[in-house]
Amino acid sequence: MQPHEVERLHRDPLDLAAELPLSADEAAYVEAARAPNTLRGYRSDWAEFTTWCERAGRSALPAAGDTISMYLTELARHGAKVGTMSRRLSSIKFAHQLRDLPDPTTGARVVAVWEGIRRTHGAPPEQAAPLMFPxxxxxxxxxxxxxxxxxxxxxxxxxxxxxxxxxxxxxxxxxxxxxxxxxxxxxxxxxxxxxxxxxxxxxxxxxxxxxxxxxxxxxxxxxxxxxxxxxxxxxxxxxxxxxxxxxxxxxxxxxxxxxxxxxxxxxxxxxxxxxxxxxxxxxxxxxxxxxxxxxxxxxxxxxxxxxxxxxxxxxxxxxxxxxxxxxxxxxxxxxxx
The missing domain is CATH 1.10.443.10 (Intergrase catalytic core)
Structure with missing residues (x-):
């Protein structure tokens, strides 16, 4: 992988100014499109995904369907929770949408693998116990x-x-x-x-x-x-x-x-x-x-x-x-x- 490709791979998925002619006001509105906690999660997930892609020798942006299915399979094999994987998919989808790239998470291969993972590893989310009087x-x-x-x-x-x-x-x-x-x-x-x-x-x-x-x-x-x-x-x-x-x-x-x-x-x-x-x-x-x-x-x-x-x-x-x-x-x- 060429150095410029590695740099692009790790680029902030929300830093559209690096690739698109956005004004400062437009960039600020992009930031305001999601809650701060959501954006922090997207950035963290994207960093994890790009690191995996670099290690696997795969392209993260744009990502191919088989890259996503392989990534999900490895996460599931290492015990990642379904909720965590779902959030990673959302982050990957968001990064592609912001650059008008095709959504790699909707292909038949990804959908089939994802449905199998949810059916195999899905579990009811752990609910917080109610705290009330007395x-x-x-x-x-x-x-x-x-x-x-x-x-x-x-x-x-x-x-x-x-x-x-x-x-x-x-x-x-x-x-x-x-x-x-x-x-x-x-x-x-x-x-x-x-x-x-x-x-x-x-x-x-x-x-x-x-x-x-x-x-x-x-x-x-x-x-x-x-x-x-x-x-x-x-x-x-x-x-x-x-x-x-x-x-x-x-x-x-x-x-x-x-x-x-x-x-x-x-x-x-x-x-x-x-x-x-x-x-x-x-x-x-x-x-x-x-x-x-x-x-x-x-x-x-x-x-x-x-x-x-x-x-x-x-x-x-x-x-x-x-x-x-x-x-x-x-x-x-x-x-x-």
């Missing part, structure tokens, strides 16, 4: 309260205040981790019944065609109140603008940097681990799943739940509650054995 009470109780030091007086644990706000806002708001990470002060509006969050974008509203409203009601119990927890965190952190949920240093100082969605995932996992909860796995999605499940068990209608979660399909809600409802009116629980 277990959520235990998780909140284990968040830090006070930090003690050898060289300065004890202080309120601001990371603990942040974590309580994250957990309660994430639960009551049924928010995704990306929405929690992107939340800013100017999206918060006080209301006589609590607070309203105005989300300009979400997973199902990536183009921001309509602002989505999420309510945070005052809770009867202060320890369960998302508005109280959020206010305590913002006051202690002296946050009046910018990102709501931020990093906290080991020295108990709030940093001017928003939490990354993956960091939010790690914080929820760590909070559940501190409470030594059974079951799992627990992640940031456990808060959203917990809201749906808890609301259903408390008698809320699917339409009312979807009003808060912003699900476009009511059928999707069933995936969150099926484990709990499987026990309802089931003959296996009535055998008396």
């Amino acid at each position: 277990e959520l009470d235990d998780v909140l109780d284990r968040c830090g309260q006070t930090r003690t030091w050898k060289t300065r007086p004890p202080e309120p644990d601001v990371a603990g205040l942040r974590d309580r706000a994250l957990l309660l806002v994430g639960f009551w708001g049924a928010l995704r981790r990306s929405e929690l990470a992107a939340l800013t002060v100017d999206q918060l509006t006080e209301h006589r019944r609590g607070m309203v969050l105005a989300l300009p974008r979400s997973k199902t509203n990536q183009r921001g065609e309509q602002t989505e409203l999420v309510v945070l009601p005052y809770a009867n119990r202060r320890t369960r109140c998302p508005v109280t927890a959020l206010g305590a965190w913002l006051d202690a952190a002296a946050i009046t603008s910018g990102p709501v949920l931020r990093k906290v240093s080991r020295g108990n100082r709030v940093l001017d940097r928003a939490l990354h969605p993956e960091s939010i995932n790690d914080l929820v996992h760590a909070a559940a681990a501190r409470a030594e909860l059974a079951g799992g796995p627990y992640s940031a999605h456990s808060l959203r799943a917990g809201f749906v499940t808890y609301s259903h068990l408390r008698g809320a209608s699917d339409r009312a739940i979807a009003h808060q979660t912003r699900h476009r399909s009511l059928a999707t809600l069933g995936a969150y509650v099926r484990v709990e409802t499987a026990w309802e009116d089931n003959a296996a629980t009535q055998l008396g054995l």
